[in-house]
Amino acid sequence: MGLLSAVVASPFRRGETMLMDSLRAVHPRLRAAWLTHHGYDVPDGSRSLTADSEGFRVVGRWSYGPASDVDGLVTPAETLIALARGSGVSLLRFSCGESVRVELLADINSAGLTYQVMLRDTLLLVSTGGGLEVYSIANVHQPSLLTTIPPVFTGFDVRDSLLYALDNDDTFRVYSLAEPSAPRQLGVCRDSGGSVSVAGITAFIAEGGGLYAIDVSNPASPHRVGSYPGWAISATARGNICCVTWGNSNEPTWLRFSVLDVSDPTNMYQLGYIDSCGGYDTYLEDSLVFISGYYTGGHEFQVVSLADSTHPVRVGGCTTLGYGFGVWANAPAGAAFVADDYGGLDVINISNLTRPRADSVALRVGFAKDLSIDGNFCYIASEMAGLKVLDVSVPSVPVWVGDIDTAGGEVVSWSVVAKDSFAYASWRIPWLRSVDVSDPAHPQMAGSCNVTAAPQSMVLRDSLLYAAENGIFEIANVARPRTPVVVGTLVLPDYSYGMCLQDSLAYVSTYPLAIIDVANPAQPETIGSIPRGTWSVFVKDTLAYLAAVGLHVWNVTNPASPTPVDSLTFGHMVYDVVVVDSLAYLACSDGLRLANVADPHNMRVLALRSLPYIGWRLAYDSPYVYVATQEAGICIFETTAVGVAGTGPRRVNGALVVRPNPVGDYAMMRLPAVGADIRSLRIYDVSGRFIQSAPVTWNAGEFKLDMTALSPGLYVARIEGRTQVWRTKIVRE
Numbered sequence: 001m002g003l004l005s006a007v008v009a010s011p012f013r014r015g016e017t018m019l020m021d022s023l024r025a026v027h028p029r030l031r032a033a034w035l036t037h038h039g040y041d042v043p044d045g046s047r048s049l050t051a052d053s054e055g056f057r058v059v060g061r062w063s064y065g066p067a068s069d070v071d072g073l074v075t076p077a078e079t080l081i082a083l084a085r086g087s088g089v090s091l092l093r094f095s096c097g098e099s100v101r102v103e104l105l106a107d108i109n110s111a112g113l114t115y116q117v118m119l120r121d122t123l124l125l126v127s128t129g130g131g132l133e134v135y136s137i138a139n140v141h142q143p144s145l146l147t148t149i150p151p152v153f154t155g156f157d158v159r160d161s162l163l164y165a166l167d168n169d170d171t172f173r174v175y176s177l178a179e180p181s182a183p184r185q186l187g188v189c190r191d192s193g194g195s196v197s198v199a200g201i202t203a204f205i206a207e208g209g210g211l212y213a214i215d216v217s218n219p220a221s222p223h224r225v226g227s228y229p230g231w232a233i234s235a236t237a238r239g240n241i242c243c244v245t246w247g248n249s250n251e252p253t254w255l256r257f258s259v260l261d262v263s264d265p266t267n268m269y270q271l272g273y274i275d276s277c278g279g280y281d282t283y284l285e286d287s288l289v290f291i292s293g294y295y296t297g298g299h300e301f302q303v304v305s306l307a308d309s310t311h312p313v314r315v316g317g318c319t320t321l322g323y324g325f326g327v328w329a330n331a332p333a334g335a336a337f338v339a340d341d342y343g344g345l346d347v348i349n350i351s352n353l354t355r356p357r358a359d360s361v362a363l364r365v366g367f368a369k370d371l372s373i374d375g376n377f378c379y380i381a382s383e384m385a386g387l388k389v390l391d392v393s394v395p396s397v398p399v400w401v402g403d404i405d406t407a408g409g410e411v412v413s414w415s416v417v418a419k420d421s422f423a424y425a426s427w428r429i430p431w432l433r434s435v436d437v438s439d440p441a442h443p444q445m446a447g448s449c450n451v452t453a454a455p456q457s458m459v460l461r462d463s464l465l466y467a468a469e470n471g472i473f474e475i476a477n478v479a480r481p482r483t484p485v486v487v488g489t490l491v492l493p494d495y496s497y498g499m500c501l502q503d504s505l506a507y508v509s510t511y512p513l514a515i516i517d518v519a520n521p522a523q524p525e526t527i528g529s530i531p532r533g534t535w536s537v538f539v540k541d542t543l544a545y546l547a548a549v550g551l552h553v554w555n556v557t558n559p560a561s562p563t564p565v566d567s568l569t570f571g572h573m574v575y576d577v578v579v580v581d582s583l584a585y586l587a588c589s590d591g592l593r594l595a596n597v598a599d600p601h602n603m604r605v606l607a608l609r610s611l612p613y614i615g616w617r618l619a620y621d622s623p624y625v626y627v628a629t630q631e632a633g634i635c636i637f638e639t640t641a642v643g644v645a646g647t648g649p650r651r652v653n654g655a656l657v658v659r660p661n662p663v664g665d666y667a668m669m670r671l672p673a674v675g676a677d678i679r680s681l682r683i684y685d686v687s688g689r690f691i692q693s694a695p696v697t698w699n700a701g702e703f704k705l706d707m708t709a710l711s712p713g714l715y716v717a718r719i720e721g722r723t724q725v726w727r728t729k730i731v732r733e
Contacts, residue, residue, distance in 0.1 A: 027280045027325050028068050029115040029127075029154040029194050030233070032168055056592060056609040056637045059624070062390055062398040063088035063109045063612065064365040065631035066341035069281070069326035073119035079330055080105075080140065081337060082124055083345050083363060084114035087612035087632035089126050090363055091140060092345070096333055102345065102362045105140045106714060111148070112612045113632055116326075120158050123180055127153040129612060132165060134180050141714040141731050146181040155196040157203065162186075162219060164203045166196050172205070174219040186219040195281070199237035202265045206232035211244055213265035226266040236282045236289075237262060241271070241309055243289050245278035255279075257291065259309050272310045277302060281326045283336075288353070290336050292324030301327070301338055301346070303353050316354040320346050321361060322384070335359075342366050342384040364405065366413075368628040370457070373621040374418040377401075377440050379425075380634065381416035387425050389440045391718075394727045395624050395636045399684060399716060402441040417458045417465070422446065422481040424465055426455040432467065434481045441690050447482035452489065457509075457536075459501040464521055468492075468499040468508045475521045490516060490524040498536025498547065498576060505559055507544060509534040515559045528559040536576040538584075543600060545584060547574035553600045568595055568603040576618045578625070585625050585639075587615030592627055592637065611635060658717070662731035667705045669717070671726065681705075684716045691715065707732050 065086025072094075073080045081092040081102070087110050093103040112129020124135040124143060132149040151167035158164070163175040163183065170192035175183040191214060193207030201217040202225075213226040233245045240263040246256040255278030259271045279291040279302065289304040289312070301324060302317040321343030329336035334351035344363035350356045366385035371378055376393035386405030390398045416425045421438040430448035432455060437443050451474050455467035463479035464487075473496070475488040496510040504519040505527075515528035536547040539556065543565065546552040550569035554562045573589040582598035583606075592615050594607040613632035618625060627635045657670040681703075683691045694705060705717070710732050719726040 025323060027115075027194075028113055032154075056594065056607055056625075056639065058609075058635060059638045060392070060394075060396045060398050060636040061087075061109045061633065062400070063633040064090075064107075064363070065367060065633050066322070066365070067325060067339035067344050067363070068114050068341070069116045070328050070337050070339040070345065071117050071119050071326070072328040072330060072337060073121075074330060079333065080119060080137075081328070081345070082117040082119050082126075083337075083339060084117045084126065084326070085339075085344065085363060085365060087111070087113050087128070087629075089114060089117055089124070090345075091124070091137065091143060092362075093140070094330075094333075094335065094337075094347075096335060102347065102360070103713070104363075106143055108135065108143055110612075112152075115154060116156060118156070118158060123177075125156065125158065125163075127156055127165075132156065132163075134177075134183070136180070147183065149175065149183055155194050155205075157196045157198045159198045162216075164196055164198050164216060166191065166193055166205060172196075172203070172214055172222055174216060174222055176219075187222050189214065189222045189224065191224055193232075195234045195236075197235050197237040197242070199239060199242070199262070202237070202262065204235045204237045204242050204262065206235040206244065208232070211235055211242065211260070211268070213262065213268065215265070226264075226268055228260060228268045228270075233278065234281050236284050238284050241306075242268070243282050243284060243306075245280070245282060245291065247278060257282075257289075257304060257312065259306065259312055272308075272312050274304065274312055274314055277304070277314050279324060279327075281324070281339075283327045283329050285329055285331045288329075288331060290327050290329045290350075292327035292338050293320045293340075300324070301336065301348055301356060301358075303350065303356060305353075316352075316356050318348065318356045318358060320358065321364075365633075367630045368616070368633055369413065369630070370415040370617050371619050371626055371628045371634065372416050372418045372423070373619045373626060374420070374423075377418070377437070378619075378626060378634065379416050379418040379423050379437070380628070381413040381425055383413055386413055386427075387416060387423060387435055387443060389437065389443060390634070391440070392626075392636070393718075393720070395638075397716070397727050398634065398636065399718075399727075401684075401690065402439075402443055404435060404443040404445065415455050415458050417460045419460050422478070424458060424460065424478065424481075424484075426458075426467075431455065431469075432465075432476065432484065434478065434484055436481075447484055449476050449484040449486060451476065451486055456495075456497050457499045459499060459506075461501060466499065466501055466506055466518065468496040468506075468510075470495050471510075472496075473506065473508055473514070473516060473524060475518065475524060477521075488518070488521045488524045490526065498534070500537050500539045500544075502539040505539075507537045507539050507556075509537050509547075513537060513544075513546065515556065515562070528556075528562060530554050530562050535574065538577045538579050540579045545577050545579055545597070547577045547586070549573055551577060551584060551586060551595065551597075551603065553597070553603075565600045566603065568597075568605070570605060575614065575616050578618045578620045580620055580622075585618055585620065587618045587627055589614050591615060592625075592635075594639075609637070658728055658730055661729075662733045663707055664733055665706070665708045667707060667730060669703045669705055669719075669728075671703075671719070681717065681719045683710070684718065705730075 067085040069084040079094040089108040091106045110128040115127045118125045126133045135143040153165045156165035172191040193205035203214040205212040211228040257277040258273035281292040283290045291302040293300040322341040324338040326339035336348040338346040340346045349359045367383040370381040378390040380388040423435045427433040430450040432449040434447040436446040452472040453469035457468045459466045465476045473490045492510045494511045498509040506516040508514045511533045513530040534546045542557040552567045553565040576587040584595045586593040591610040613629045617628040
């Protein structure tokens with residue numbers, strides 16, 4: 001994020017931590033304005049996953065995080081829902097019979113964090129940190145990217161074949177979408193803000209300085225014609241009215257919903273209002289306004305009646321799990337949908353408008369705070385969403401296979417480490433949990449240990465678990481994973497973040513960095529320190545590599561008296577570091593860096609790769625490096641391009657041919673090697689949920705797969721052999 005210029009002492013580091021946490025309550029499209037208002041001149045890091053650079057080749061992504069927006073489309077055949085979450089978009093089909101059903105049709109990896117989604121006919125439009133992406137959804141199972149309009153747009157609206165968009169460089173733009181694959185810019189004007197809503201010949205922009213009216217009667221010459229003062233959060237216009245939610249950056253509990261008469265955009269005036277009612281998004285349907293939740297002592301979804309626009313009335317509401325960043329409704333179907341930052345997609349029953357209730361929650365994912373690779377699985381500590389498990393046997397297609405979440409809306413998981421059949425994760429009290437992952441698709445809570453505070457980083461060695469907590473370092477015996485026991489405790493001087501274990505020494509990123517002798521687990525003892533605030537540390541041989549502003553190297557030959565060696569500075573924060581041979585992988589505020597550290601006095605950056613969001617934690621599993629990018633999920637890179645020598649087995653994937661595809665009742669599958677030693681064939685839906693297994697009998701390299709028991713949709717077939725794994729997508733018609 002690059003939010004602070006230095007991390008020298010703990011108060012500065014703690015300040016950045018608090019700032020990063022506070023951004024959670026700010027909609028992604030409003031963060032740049034929020035940061036500027038609070039005195040930070042660096043925006044929130046709107047960025048995209050760039051093209052492959054020397055040293056890194058992106059091979060896979062699991063791009064999901066907090067939900068930021070939702071939109072819907074009702075057709076004669078179905079109700080489609082688009083949910084923006086993290087740096088991805090999920091396309092879903094909604095149906096409501098005896099029970100609510102949300103069917104996942106397709107997942108899309110976007111170039112950067114998603115700000116807004118919109119469904120229009122056969123188009124899906126997504127504003128991201130990489131630009132505005134335009135997809136064709138003529139085939140809802142396989143959306144295809146038509147084009148990307150390069151500016152980063154914070155808000156947009158579409159009317160007929162015209163796109164009205166506001167970029168983060170304070171420019172309002174009008175495009176023609178007559179040819180969606182080749183948009184044409186028609187006109188621009190200088191203006192700033194967040195949301196955009198168009199009614200008639202006027203576009204309305206919500207901004208911290210007020211509500212702005214832009215005349216778009218001539219698309220080639222848009223220009224501002226009026227304004228209404230206040231801190232406008234969102235605006236939705238229809239006919240001669242505009243519904244606006246207002247806030248106050250200095251008084252976060254102050255909210256107002258108002259209805260403005262905009263029949264004369266040069267002289268807008270308020271018709272009516274409701275205090276203590278507001279949110280990040282509004283959706284109008286007939287005489288009803290649906291408002292996504294905002295924190296006013298609780299997270300809320302609200303329904304307002306505009307039967308009399310001069311006297312809007314709040315008729316009902318209900319709480320949601322997290323902050324509601326987007327809302328859409330299908331009133332005739334009795335359902336509203338909230339993009340809930342940590343809840344995912346909240347489906348709200350509005351059959352009784354005075355008593356709406358949350359029917360279900362789907363696709364819940366939080367921040368990827370930490371990750372651990374063990375064999376073919378990646379375990380993710382997902383803040384407020386528990387422990388997520390990905391199958392990464394084919395890194396190019398990471399598949400969610402299971403999770404465990406008993407958080408109940410509480411912040412729970414900051415760190416995780418896994419080995420064999422058990423994973424250990426920081427949790428809500430008790431702070432440390434052991435999880436049985438012998439069946440990764442169905443993780444089960446196994447035991448707990450009430451350590452002093454939530455572990456921020458953990459290392460597992462043999463039967464001992466070393467945990468760096470806030471102000472405490474502790475060692476737990478996990479020889480019996482269902483009954484872990486604390487065996488040693490040491491008070492630290494301050495907050496802790498990362499840690500590293502080498503031989504009998506633990507290096508903990510507190511302030512100052514603590515060097516702890518753990519030879520006697522019952523009595524860990526601080527024997528040295530490094531007077532720096534750091535986010536993480538990695539020790540190799542006699543050198544300690546410190547992640548701070550840049551990379552700092554210290555000699556720890558004598559751990560009681562470390563000495564500085566040199567540093568590699570490039571003006572950005574480093575949050576994590578892993579050193580392999582002579583190469584250092586750096587998770588940074590502006591991306592993923594690769595540095596040559598063979599000579600610590602002559603270190604140099606070899607490659608820089610932008611990420612969808614800040615690089616937070618790293619895991620190396622030859623020849624891949626996994627990066628946790630907080631709310632943008634997980635990115636996987638292959639590193640063989642720089643000649644990293646690997647010690648682990650390389651996963652090999654042959655070409656698996658399926659015909660026909662899409663398929664009817666049966667599919668013929670062919671492998672490149674006749675007589676391959678096949679162990680199993682498993683079918684997953686597009687979200688990674690296991691559906692069924694099938695016996696395999698090969699005939700001249702071919703196998704007939706029975707699909708008759710599967711409903712139409714997109715599936716993934718995974719075939720595992722003795723030394724190889726094959727995976728392919730299959731569309732069932």
